[in-house]
Amino acid sequence: xxxxxxxxxxxxxxxxxxxxxxxxxxxxxxxxxxxxxxxxxxxxxxxxxxxxxxxxxxxxxxxxxxxxxxxxxxxxxxxxxxxxxxxxxxxxxxxxxxxxxxxxxxxxxxxxxxxxxxxxxxxxxxxxxxxxxxxxxxxxxxxxxxxxxxxxxxxxxxxxxxxxxxxxxxxxxxxxxxxxxxxxxxxxxxxxxxxxxxxxxxxxxxxxxxxxxxxxxxxxxxxxxxxxxxxxxxxxxxxxxxxxxxxxxxxxxxxxxxxxxxxxxxxxxxxxxxxxxxxxxxxxxxxxxxxxxxxxxxxxxxxxxxxxxxxxxxxxxxxxxxxxxxxxxxxxxxxxxxxxxxxxxxxxxxxxxxxxxxxxxxxxxxxxxxxxxxxxxxxxxxxxxxxxxxxxxxxxxxxxxxxxxxxxxxxxxxxxxxxxxxxxxxxxxxxxxxxxxxxxxxxxxxxxxxxxxxxxxxxxxxxxxxxxxxxxxxxxxxxxxxxxxxxxxxxxxxxxxxx
RNA sequence: GAACGGGUAGCUCAGUCGGUAGAGCAUCGGACUUUUAAUCCGGUGGUCGCGGGUUCGAUCCCCGCCCCGUUCACCA
Numbered sequence: 001x002x003x004x005x006x007x008x009x010x011x012x013x014x015x016x017x018x019x020x021x022x023x024x025x026x027x028x029x030x031x032x033x034x035x036x037x038x039x040x041x042x043x044x045x046x047x048x049x050x051x052x053x054x055x056x057x058x059x060x061x062x063x064x065x066x067x068x069x070x071x072x073x074x075x076x077x078x079x080x081x082x083x084x085x086x087x088x089x090x091x092x093x094x095x096x097x098x099x100x101x102x103x104x105x106x107x108x109x110x111x112x113x114x115x116x117x118x119x120x121x122x123x124x125x126x127x128x129x130x131x132x133x134x135x136x137x138x139x140x141x142x143x144x145x146x147x148x149x150x151x152x153x154x155x156x157x158x159x160x161x162x163x164x165x166x167x168x169x170x171x172x173x174x175x176x177x178x179x180x181x182x183x184x185x186x187x188x189x190x191x192x193x194x195x196x197x198x199x200x201x202x203x204x205x206x207x208x209x210x211x212x213x214x215x216x217x218x219x220x221x222x223x224x225x226x227x228x229x230x231x232x233x234x235x236x237x238x239x240x241x242x243x244x245x246x247x248x249x250x251x252x253x254x255x256x257x258x259x260x261x262x263x264x265x266x267x268x269x270x271x272x273x274x275x276x277x278x279x280x281x282x283x284x285x286x287x288x289x290x291x292x293x294x295x296x297x298x299x300x301x302x303x304x305x306x307x308x309x310x311x312x313x314x315x316x317x318x319x320x321x322x323x324x325x326x327x328x329x330x331x332x333x334x335x336x337x338x339x340x341x342x343x344x345x346x347x348x349x350x351x352x353x354x355x356x357x358x359x360x361x362x363x364x365x366x367x368x369x370x371x372x373x374x375x376x377x378x379x380x381x382x383x384x385x386x387x388x389x390x391x392x393x394x395x396x397x398x399x400x401x402x403x404x405x406x407x408x409x410x411x412x413x414x415x416x417x418x419x420x421x422x423x424x425x426x427x428x429x430x431x432x433x434x435x436x437x438x439x440x441x442x443x444x445x446x447x448x449x450x451x452x453x454x455x456x457x458x459x460x461x462x463x464x465x466x467x468x469x470x471x472x473x474x475x476x477x478x479x480x481x482x483x484x485x486x487x488x489x490x491x492x493x494x495x496x497x498x499x
Numbered sequence: 500g501a502a503c504g505g506g507u508a509g510c511u512c513a514g515u516c517g518g519u520a521g522a523g524c525a526u527c528g529g530a531c532u533u534u535u536a537a538u539c540c541g542g543u544g545g546u547c548g549c550g551g552g553u554u555c556g557a558u559c560c561c562c563g564c565c566c567c568g569u570u571c572a573c574c575a
Contacts, residue, residue, distance in 0.1 A: 080532040151510040
């Protein structure tokens with residue numbers, strides 16, 4: 001005999017395997033194919049409560065039901081037993097009794113485990129202790145669970161397990177399910193608002209021969225048949241504008257972007273963006289629409305315009321504060337970065353404002369840095385910053401009357417950047433110059449500077465009507481509306497290092 | 500990539516000033532026909548993240564590595 005070494009986990013699985021074999025041995029199928037429910041659990045509870053309030057004597061209320069769900073709790077009392085089963089709509093107690101169920105059927109309860117899916121038929125009434133309960137006259141095992149689920153009381157808190165095995169997180173922590181429901185609501189509400197305004201949802205390539213539309217490092221992949229390098233898209237922007245060139249007037253896309261960059265509480269390598277483009281619109285008109293869109297979504301998800309975020313109460317009531325970027329810098333950082341466009345002078349001003357700048361940073365980058373460090377930390381309540389320097393806005397149109405600036409805005413809520421928008425640059429000659437400027441930065445070692453996309457310029461040469469465009473980071477917005485401190489809390493399967 | 504914190508039973512956590520570890524829940528056996536963190540009695544379960552070093556002896560001390568979290572850097 002060799003010494004047997006069972007880990008607990010193996011023991012648990014072995015026990016369940018033995019039960020599985022017993023179930024099969026008596027001719028039952030532990031993995032059923034379908035089950036006809038009379039309703040979901042939530043609906044059954046509601047129906048019972050309605051019957052109860054319609055009854056002269058509420059204690060007499062009873063409603064027949066056939067329900068199914070995962071068994072999450074089991075309390076054995078010898079000749080009777082209580083189980084809690086849960087489906088997506090709620091939880092209900094099921095009462096089993098040897099007399100009504102029959103001794104044989106009652107005995108098979110011993111082969112059930114927490115985590116199993118069962119279906120049960122009977123009547124719903126209320127126990128003496130006031131618990132709405134399905135008194136089962138029959139039951140069947142629908143799916144055997146072969147593994148122990150996380151403990152019911154403390155749930156699952158180990159962050160790594162929560163992310164790597166999100167299904168366990170969802171089973172163990174109802175509030176996580178709620179977070180992801182809110183994310184779904186958010187996207188539905190946004191899509192509904194856009195569709196209601198006449199925007200058409202289009203799909204543009206995820207595989208790009210030239211990564212464009214943002215300043216970011218891409219993931220590189222390879223296509224075998226064409227034997228060519230392709231990039232996972234960092235933004236859909238340039239393709240959506242091609243749609244406008246072709247004659248679409250209002251388009252949007254809600255889909256994934258991929259950026260080969262760091263991972264932290266606000267960044268996942270793949271993330272979801274909504275981008276929209278609207279012909280004949282400029283950034284000021286779009287700012288109004290953006291405000292409406294956000295408020296519509298916020299109301300749909302939170303039920304109002306006030307909601308908590310990380311200890312603050314956000315009030316999204318319109319109108320939102322609007323402030324020029326350079327005014328905000330003057331106000332919060334105490335320096336006038338608009339007074340110069342010289343890199344070194346700007347660096348000196350940044351230093352005066354207490355912001356460390358890298359020698360490699362150009363003027364635009366310095367402005368961006370001062371904004372992030374000195375302005376954004378003040379932007380808890382919804383605020384639009386607008387009129388950004390041209391150096392950091394290569395796809396935005398120059399501001400009327402001030403070619404140093406672009407007609408661009410961003411909204412911040414809860415100190416998070418929520419969107420980026422501008423009057424789209426549609427002058428192909430200007431666009432080429434901007435790309436050339438980006439190329440110079442690339443040559444200076446900035447790997448994130450944009451590539452020259454000749455086909456995009458060709459498209460602009462064909463003529464793109466005046467257009468305004470907007471991008472909203474869906475994950476950031478989901479964080480905001482679910483009071484989540486980390487982006488991983490709002491992405492079902494965030495990227496972790498492969499084991 | 501850097502700093503700090505963490506990794507002990509299936510889950511949630513204690514603990515060992517260095518002498519190979521405990522609790523609750525889960526699980527297994529038993530009692531119980533209205534419980535709901537059911538209760539009561541008894542039991543199983545751990546290469547204490549991985550690999551080296553020091554030591555009579557390491558889960559604990561030292562070194563390296565892996566994974567996670569937070570902050571920073573990069574970015575949205």
